[in-house]
Each structure stands twice: as C-alpha cells, then as structure tokens.
Amino acid sequence: IMRILIDADGCPVIKESIKIAKKFGLEAVIFCDTSHYFDEENVRTVFISKGVDAVDFAILNNLDKEDIVVTQDYGLASLVLSKNSYAINQNGMIYTKENIDELLYSRYISKKIRNGGVRLKGPKKREKSQNYIFEESLKKLILEKIEK
Template sequence: MPDIFVDADGCPVVSIIIDTAKQYGLKVYLICDTSHLIQREGAETITVSKGSDAADFVLVNRMQKGDIVVTQDYGLAAMVLAKQGYAIDQNGRFYTPENMDQLLGFRHISKKARQAGQRMKGPKKRQKESDMLFKERFIQLIEKVISEG
C-alpha cells in the first residue's frame, strides 16, 4: 500500500487528503518547516528546519517507489517522478513525465521575469469546485496506485 506525503506548507487540501486516505487505510505524512507547525489528527507531521528546499529533500528521502505526493512545487514533483512515485497538485493536476518539462520551463521563465522586476499574478481565490475536483482526481490516483501495486 502506498504512503501519502504532503508538502504541507500552504496546502489547502490537507483535510481532504487525510479524510480520503483514512477511507483507504493509507498513512499520511505532513512535511512542513518550523514556520508552519501543522498538527492534524489522522496524519503524522514531520517538521524540518527552515531552509531553501529543506522540506522537499526530507520528503524525497522518505518516500518510496509507488508513494503518492501532494505538492504544488514542480521541482519536488520532478524528484518524485524520478523516484517512481506519483505526484498531484492541490488542484488535481497529475504531474507526469510528459508535462514536467513544460512546467519546469514555465517556472524558469516566471523566475526570470520576477528577477527582472515584472509582477506576476497570484493564484485565483480557491473555489469549492477546486476542492471537489482535487478529491475526485486524488481518489482516481489512489485507486490506480493500489490496483498497480
């Protein structure tokens, strides 16, 4: 059975993840740094020191092939895929080898634009439909991983 790892700093779907994982008997690990102390019943919290990508490296070192990771970080998702894990973002988008190059390219262009002083639009206000879509896709992913395992 896969474990579920959540890049929990700023993740808006933690409760959905925990509730859904409970239905499948899956263990959930919330990874966060010391500026985001998150404790939730039904999940084990792993707190790491602050630092650039510190939580990402702890998560990748703990996960195993076939585990599921929830993150909005494209770089972390790329490392998860490299370890033969499954990655999904908080909006229900699956990270795949097919879309990873495009996402990392977009991240690079956005970073360059910010460094040049351009302002980027932030994310839209989260809608209830986004939570429902995430849950639907998260269940699809869990069932796929279990059936392949």
C-alpha cells in the first residue's frame, strides 16, 4: 500500500502532503530529527537522533516499493529511485531516472563553486502558488501510480 513519507527537515509542504495523503486515503509519515517538533493529527511522526543524513537513512530503512518520498534532497531522491520508489520535491518536480543525474551533477558543480569561495544566491522567497503546483503534481503522481 502506497504511503507518503515526508523528509520534514526544512520542508515547506508538510501540511499539503498530509492533506493530499488524506484525500487519497494514504498514510503520511513525517520523518524529522529531534530539533524539530510536529504534532499533526492522525499522522505518525518518526523522530531521529541528530546526525548527518540520519533522517535520510531512516526514510530509506522504512521505504516500501510503492512509497512516495517528499524531499528536496537530490541524494536521498536518487537512493529512493534506486529502490524503485518515487520522489517529488517541494516545488512539484518529480524526480526520475532521466533527470536525477543532471540534478546531482548541478549540486556537485555548485558545491565546487562554493568551496572555491564564491557565494551563490539562495532560493527566492516561497510563494503560495508554489504550494498549489506541488499539490497538483503530487495528485498527478499518485493517480499515475494507482492506475499502474
């Protein structure tokens, strides 16, 4: 049975993910480290000790084949795809085997530039319309996978 696993550390679409999960009768599970606190009604929250990638590993250890992971972490998304599960980011971009390599490479290049002392611009302030786009994309992904 498909579930929605939420990489909640820094995730701006937790409530939207839960809303869509409920709409489709799916379980939503929030994963976060102990520096965060979530108390969403009828939603299981898994608290993980702080540590580099600790939440990512917890998600992977709890991942089933049909699950959808909501994450902005390209590395985690890549591992999710390798386990034949699905991943989507906070802006509604669905990670695929076709786009993940390019995303990982751009992350690598950005890191090299930052390590060279160059300061890169961060993301723009999030707009409400992005949440709507995310919701529509998550609905579409669920429907595609249910119909399979």
